[in-house]
Amino acid sequence: MSQPVRVLKKTLRKEMSNLLNQIPPEKIEEESNIVTEKVISSQQYQSSTYISVYLSMPKAEISTKSIVYDIFNQGKICYVPRWDGESMEMVKLESLDDYSSLKLNKWGIQEPDHDQIRDTGLAFDLNRNRLGHGKGYYDGYLTKCRQWTKPPLTMALALDSQILKDKDVPVTNHDQQPDFIISPYHDIGI
Numbered sequence: 001m002s003q004p005v006r007v008l009k010k011t012l013r014k015e016m017s018n019l020l021n022q023i024p025p026e027k028i029e030e031e032s033n034i035v036t037e038k039v040i041s042s043q044q045y046q047s048s049t050y051i052s053v054y055l056s057m058p059k060a061e062i063s064t065k066s067i068v069y070d071i072f073n074q075g076k077i078c079y080v081p082r083w084d085g086e087s088m089e090m091v092k093l094e095s096l097d098d099y100s101s102l103k104l105n106k107w108g109i110q111e112p113d114h115d116q117i118r119d120t121g122l123a124f125d126l127n128r129n130r131l132g133h134g135k136g137y138y139d140g141y142l143t144k145c146r147q148w149t150k151p152p153l154t155m156a157l158a159l160d161s162q163i164l165k166d167k168d169v170p171v172t173n174h175d176q177q178p179d180f181i182i183s184p185y186h187d188i189g190i
Helices: 003-020 025-041 065-073 096-100 137-145
Strands: 050-052 077-083 088-093 123-125 155-157 180-182
Touching: 025 065, 025 155, 025 180, 065 077, 065 096, 077 137, 088 137
Parallel strands: 050 077, 155 180
Antiparallel strands: 077 088
């Protein structure tokens, strides 16, 4: 990654982290409810059997708890991310009991093993570019998925504050765009 893009990303990550940590919990819950309804009523979700979903932090991002419950209630198959120190993979949860039994890590995120990582994105622009947390795990995983015969659709979930309306996310050739971005008031790519 070139130095100027790296510096731009680092600066934007810090700005977004500060902004997101100031959002009141009730606002996150309200926006999470709107996004959850949009996701579970979308044609893409309805027609899918296998769903990979991040397990959300207690603040600063869309809660995925209701989506996980709906996946099992609809008889779909649920996968969640796990990191092995080098790369990310998706692991299958067998049931809601399996989900409920997951322990919380030091960030308050449920995880299937002690080495699970969450990387949903700090910011998104109107061109579907995504600013992650800087480790590249989702970009690497999506690069592999896009080589499959039938690559999965990717749907990013974002709080309204995570959508950059007046600037672009700095990107490199390694950065992967989600197919869709769903936020309470902006749906991008749909």
